[in-house]
Amino acid sequence: MTGAALAVALGSTGLVAVGTPAAYAVTPSDEVAKLPIASFGAMVVDDAHERVYVTDGRRSSGESAVLVYNFQGQRVGSLPTDQPVSGMALSADGATLHVSQSHRMLTFDTATQTRSGASFVPYDVTCGRDVAVAGGKTWFTETPYNDPYCDRPDNIASLYGVSGTSHVNTGWQSQGRLKLAAGPGAPDRLVVGQAAAGADANPFLTTYDASGETLVRGPQRRFADAEGKGALDLKDIAQSADGKRIAVADGAYGTRLLDASDLSDAAAAYQPLPDGAKSTAVAFSGDGTYVARGAAASGSTPDLLIQPADPANGTTPLEFAFEGELDGLRVAPRGLGWSKDGTRLFAVTSNGNGGLWLHVIKPPAAQHDSRFTGALGTTPAKPVVGEPLGIRGRLELDGPAPAEPVKVTAVRKDADGTQEVAAAKVAADGTFTVLDVPDRLGEATYTLRFLGDVTHRPAEDVTVTVDVAKAPTAVELTAPAEATRTGGVEITGKLTGQGRALPSGIGLKVTRTDRFGTTGELTSASVAADGAFRVRDLPSKRGKTVYEVSYAGDALHSGSSARATVKITG
Template sequence: MGAALAVVLGSAGVVAVGTPAAYAATPSDEVAKLPISSFGAMVVDDAHERVYLTDGSRASGASQVQVYNFQGQKVGSLPTDKAASGMALSADGATLNVSQSDRILTFDTATQARSGAKYTSYDVYCGREIAVAGGKTWVTETPYTNSYCDSSDSNTTLNKVGDTYPVATGWSTTGRMRLAAGPEAPDRLVMGQAGAGSAANPFLTTFDASGETLVRGPQRRFADAAGKGALDLKDIAQSADGKRIAVADAAYGTRLLDASDLADAPTGYQSPAEGAKASAVAFSGDGKYVARGAVASGSTPDLLIQSADPADGTTPIEFAFEGELDGSRVVPRGLDWTKDGSRLFAVTSDGSYGHWLHVIKPPAAQYDSRFTGTLGTTPSKPVVGEPLGIRGKLELDGPAPAEPVKVAAVRKDADGTQEVAAAKVAADGSFTVLDVPDRLGEATYTLRFLGDVTHRPAEDVTVTVDVAKAATVIELTAPAEATREDGVEIAGQLTGQGRALPSGIALKVTRTDRLGTTGELTSASVAADGTFRIRDLPNKKGKTVYAVSYEGDALHGGSSAQATVKITG
C-alpha cells in the first residue's frame, strides 16, 4: 500500500456509519449530460466506436437515437418517425435495428444512413424490447388498446420480424417482457417477465432461435410456496462464455444462473449493500468483469465492477453517484461494455428527468481512504443564521489524486435533509465544510468522501451540533451626572448576530432610585439601524440605575444593559 496522503479534523467525535462505499465520477471518467428525459435502451458498436441511446418515450411524433463516441462526446443522431424504444445490432454488426410503435427501422452502422423499415403490429403505448438471436430479429408487442403496460392484464406477444409482416411465435403472456441476446450464445434468446402485478410470480425462460421457429428451453419462477422471493426483473445479461445468465432482481440482488437449466450457480455474487436495489447487469466481452448497477443513496454503491468469476475474492471496484452533475442511480438496463473490457458505459439518472452517460475505465487497483481524528466546528457553539465551519481530515492511501478531491455533506434537522456545498480537500488532507444553519435545535452533519478513480470511498462520519439562538447586545451611552430639571438622555444601540433583527422592537426600560424603588418607564423603540433613545425626568436625587432589556425573538436570544447616572439639583 502506498504512502498515506493526509487529508485534520477538530474537536467533536467522529462517528462511522454504513459500510465502505464507492468512488464517484471524477475528471478521470467522462460524463455527458444526455438530451433525454427518460431512458429506453443502449447499444455499443465496437467496430465503429459508437454508443447509441434511445429515450424510450411514449410521446407521439418524431424522435431520434442519440449517438456518442467512446470518449463520451455526442457525434450525431439518427432520426426516427416516432418515439424509439428498443435497439439491437445485427449479428454481423452492420445494421442497427431500432424499434418504434409501428415498425423496426434499420440503420447502416458504417454510414449512419437509414437503410430500411420492417412493419410490425402497432404498439403505441408500451415500447418494444428487441433482440437478434439465431440471425433473426425478435420483438415484444403489447396491444395498443392497453396503456397500462406493466399491469398483469397487459397481454404481450413475442414476434419474429419478417420482411413485411411479423410472424407470431405462439408465445403469449401477460406483463411487460425483457429480452436479451448476444454473441455470447448467438442462438439463445432469454426472456423474462417484468411488471406483471404485485401478486404475480414472474418467470424467466430461454429459447433456441437457431431454427425458423423458437424452441422453448427451461423456465423458472422464483417465489417459494409462501409466495415470497418473486422476481422483480430489471435487466438480463449472458456471460462471455454463454454458460451463465445474470439477472438484476430489485427484490434480491444479482442472481447468477446456470444457462442450461436456470438453476442457481454453485457460487453467486455477494448481496448488494443495505438500501441498494439491483437495476442493471452486464458482462465484459473479454469475460473478465461483471458490472452490477443499483439504485442507492448517499455513499452506498450504485455500481460494482468485479471479477466475472464469483469465486474470485478480489475486492470489487465500487462507485457511488450522488450529485447534480452525474445522477444518483444506475437506470435499469443502463450498463454495457466494449468487447475488450476497457470501457464500461453507464447511464445514470437523478430519479427524475435528468440522465447522464458515464464512460468508465476500470483502474488496475483502488486504494483505501478514511476520515481520521475528530470533527470540529467553528464556532464551537453554532448559532442560527451564522456561518458554521466543520473541520476535518481525510487520509488517502496510494497515489495522490490528480485533481483535488472533495468532501460532500448533508445536514439533517427537524426540517429534513439538506445538501451542503462540498469542500475541497487541501494537499495536507484538511478541509472545512461551510454551512449556515437556519433553524434552532439539533442538527446532524454527515460527511462523505465518495472516492476518486484510484481511491475507494471513506466510511461516512457524522457530527451533531446544537444550534442556539443568535446573541444580541445592548450598548448604552449615558451621562455621568444629570439634573432633575434638565432630565436624563441615554443613547443606545441594539445589535444581533445571525439573521436581521425584526422591525418594531420595543425595549423594556426601568429606573431604580437611591432608595431602591424601581419603576417601569415608557419602552424604547428601536430604529431600523438598531439605535434608540431614552429620555427621563427623575424625581429623586442621588444614584439612579437605568436598565434596558430585550426579551429576544424566535431566532435571537435576549440581552440587557445598565447605566448609572448621578442626579443632582
C-alpha cells in the same frame, strides 16, 4: 466525475464484510455527458465503429431520433426517425442497428449511419418494445397499444420475429410485459423474462433456442417459494461472455447468477448489493473479465459495482455512488453496456426527475499483486487488557503506487468471538500500524487483510496471536522517616492502574511489622475516586517499623504493593 464517490469494498472470497469501506476519489478517466432527453429507452454499444446509441423512452408521437455518442462520451450525431423509438439491438456482425418504432422496425447501416430498411410490425404506441438479435434473426415484444397502463399485470404481451419487411407471430405470449436478452457467448439463445406477472404474482424466466425456423423453448424458472416469497422483480438480463451464465437484476433480491443450462443458481454467487441498494441493471464485458451491477440507492450508498465476472475471484469491487447534481442519483434500469474489450463501461444514470446522464467509466487495464512481508510485531511486546496495542507490519504493492493511501483492515478473535478493528493507513514505504484495545484476558488472534484497491489484488491474510494479560497497578506511599508513639504515624498514598478504570470502593490491606518481627493487620485504607488514600496508626513499640499497603487486584488488574519504613521514637 463530479460528485461521485469511489469506495473500496470487501470482496475477498470467504471473508465477512465487517464495516463500511472508506471512500476514495474517483479516477479522472470517468467522463460524463448530459443526455438531452427526459426518459430512457435503451442503449446499444457498437464496438466496430466505437459508437453508443441511446433512445428516448417517451410514449407519444412525432419525430424523434436515436442519439449517437462516441466512446469518449461526446455526441457525434443522431439517427432520425418519424416516430419515437424504444428498443434496439445490434446484429451479430455489428453492421446493422435494429430500432423499434410504434408500428415499424427500422434498420440502420452502422458504417454510413443511414436508414437501410423497415419492417411493418403490430402497433405498440405507448408501451415500447424490447428488441434482441438471436439465431441471426430479430425478435421483439409487443404490448397492447390501446392500454395506457403498460405495466398492468393483466396485459397480454406477445413475442414476434422479423421476416423481411413484415413480422412473424411466434405464438408465445404472457401476462405482463416481457424483457429480452441475447449475447455473443450464446448467439442462438434468446432469454425472455416476465417483468410483471398476473394473478399468481410469480414471474418466469426462460430461454429459447432460436437457431431454427421456430423458437424452441428451453428451461424455465419461477422464483417464489411455497409461501409466495422471493418472486422475481425483473429489471435487466445479461448473458456471460462464454454463454454459461445468465445474470438477472432483480429489484427485490439483488443480482441473481444462474446456470444457463437449466437456470439453477450458479455454484458461486455475487456478494449482496450494499444495504439499501435496489438492483436495476447488469452487464458482462465482452472479454469476459468484468461484470457491472447497477442499482438505485440514496446518499453515499453505492449505485454501481464493477468486479470480476467470476464470483469466486476475490478482487475487490469498485463501487460508485452517484449523488451529485451533475451525475444523476442512480443507474437507470437496463442502463449498462460494455465495450467488447472491457476497457469502457457505459452507464446511464437518472435523478428521477427527468435528468439523464451518460457516463464513460474505464476500469483498470490490469491489476497487480500485493503481499504482506516480514513478521508482524506488537507494541508493547506483552499486551494488557484495556491498553492500546499496536500491530506493526509492512505491505508491498506491485505496479503503480496508489493515488490515495490504501488501508489494512483487521479483525480480532478471542473467547468472546470476532470483532472488527479499526483500519490503518499504509505509509508510502509500506509500513502500517493497526491499533486496538483488547478488552478480554487470554489469547487473541488478529487477522490482517488488504482487500485490494483499483489497481491491486487482495493480499493473502496474515495473523498474529498474543496473550493479553491483566493491566498492572502500582501503590505509591509517602511516609515520614520518624514518628512518635504519642503523635502516631500518618502515611499517604495513591493507587494507580493501567487499562480500564479501577473499580470504586477499593479497600487496601495494611500491615505493620515491628522491630521484633511481629506483624499485625490494621484497618483497611479506603481509596478515593482519584486513587488517593491515607493510613493512620498509633504504634505501641519503638524502633524500626515497616508498613505494607497492598491491592489484591481484580478481574482485569493485577495486584500490587508498596512498603514504607518509619523509625518510632518517644
